[in-house]
Amino acid sequence: MNEEELKHALRGVMTATPKPAPMNGTAVLDAARHARRRRRATLAGAASAAAVVLIVAGAIIVPSLTRDGGGSTFFGAGGGPAVQPTSNTVANPPDTKTSWPDGQTDRTARQGPRADKATELLALVDASVPPAWRAPADLKPAPGVDWSGGLRMQQAQFADQVGDKQIWEYLVSIPVGANGKWGHLVVEVHTPGNQDTGEGCDLTAKFWGMGGQCELVPVGDKQIGVAVHPTGDDRLDQWAAYRHPDGTVVFVAQAKSYFMTGLPATTELPFTPQQLAALAADQKFHLT
Template sequence: MNGEELREALRSEMASTTPPPPLSTGATLGAARRAQLRRRGLWASLGSAAVVLAVAGFAAVGTPDGRVYQPAGHGPPVAPDASDTKEAWPTGPDGLPQEDRTARTGSKNDQGVHLLDQVVSVVPAGYTAPEDPASQPADKRTLRTHQAQFEDRVNGVDRWSYMSSVAVAQGKGTGRVIVEVHDAGNGLPTEPCALARGFWGMQGECEVETVGAAQVGVVVRPGSDDRLDQWSAYRHPDGVVVFVAQSAKLDESRSGLSKLPFSVPQLAALAVDERFHLK
């Protein structure tokens, strides 16, 4: 059974079960660690709904199809075993295969850093983008995080995704803006709302917004999975896909924003913004 078949089998199995109630921070992190040890690098399913894993903030994001995003840093590597992949992980700048899906150095990691800078640059007037202490290790940061992740190899070409998350604050409230970009050739849906509803497997009430000549799917109200409040999705003509999400709340330890940073038209425009069109 190859990786794609396994993911489909896991999705089918999880779709037939009743989703568990929301997990606590500690329980969620423990479950994610156990899943990681069981599958060691596979995009193991973490449940029928995406979960946010956090330790005093945003430490990692697990998606229903098993992708796990966490702040890029030099944490303990996950050693691949025979069930991980038939092909080696992408080659790093040292000429050796990566330890896992995350690029922690080199040009792919640089793309993640670049995306983070671009997300910070769009924080609207009236809001700030607080930073983690300079002494905070990269894998422990919660306010500004980034990751470059190997997704798949198609016809010998590596496909990557990049995610950056930025805390946004106003007054005593703190929320979050997330941007995720997928390389061309990603196999994600083309129809705007199908694309938007597929973000991390989350569903919701979707509208199609017109930005110039572009049609952008925007989920204006989430379904049962309400970790994020709104998100937009756009597929560029070259196949690169951009998701832009916002949430009025950063984590359970902080008060949330009184209103979201972006209006629906602004959120749609950001998905089309060339600053996030990584090539």
């Protein structure tokens, strides 16, 4: 599923007939991140398939190179016995079924130190809301919108295991607004060892697989990539990304509307691009 398909799928939840089950806000955000993982898995699968083709081709080509009747080999005459394939059958890959850490039954940690980190991140995001804006805990979606649960979300999600290192993603999503109009603020932190490559605008493009017009914004001696206008996706308006020296990646995003809630949108964003970049690089969001 690409970004455009995901956007249509999200909209389809609201318009499909018959009436769908109530939408869970956390599930919507999970779907965006799941689509990103599927794209990564597709790329990895394509690379593996190419490797298999090369192996099988090598098994066919090498014997033909060694059949010269004089005992010569691919490495030169008399260099050793010819390489002969034992089989043209490619072995099945080992079982890669995910084993959830710490006794979890799925990807999300609902208690323990990882869940506590998500709670900590929520408090940090709350404290970052500008004084003229509000981030109420009891805000509800518009009447008639199929949305279950609150609009404030926090999540600690297991992403991967590399050797003995666990890689986690902490997510906070809250409404922010003023005068009865509501926007959206999202902060996501990926711990060291994550698959988010690149710097500046290349790193910014990794957030939810969204594409946008990006510019580099200086913060001290750093150059932070900030997407200032989305292209082909209207879930968010601006987002910034920063990689700490240890590999921790922080994404901070904002929007004038909170998608799929039916709430009236704000006329301006809570942060300027400069402020958004500074938030992404702020040490307070450096959670590991």
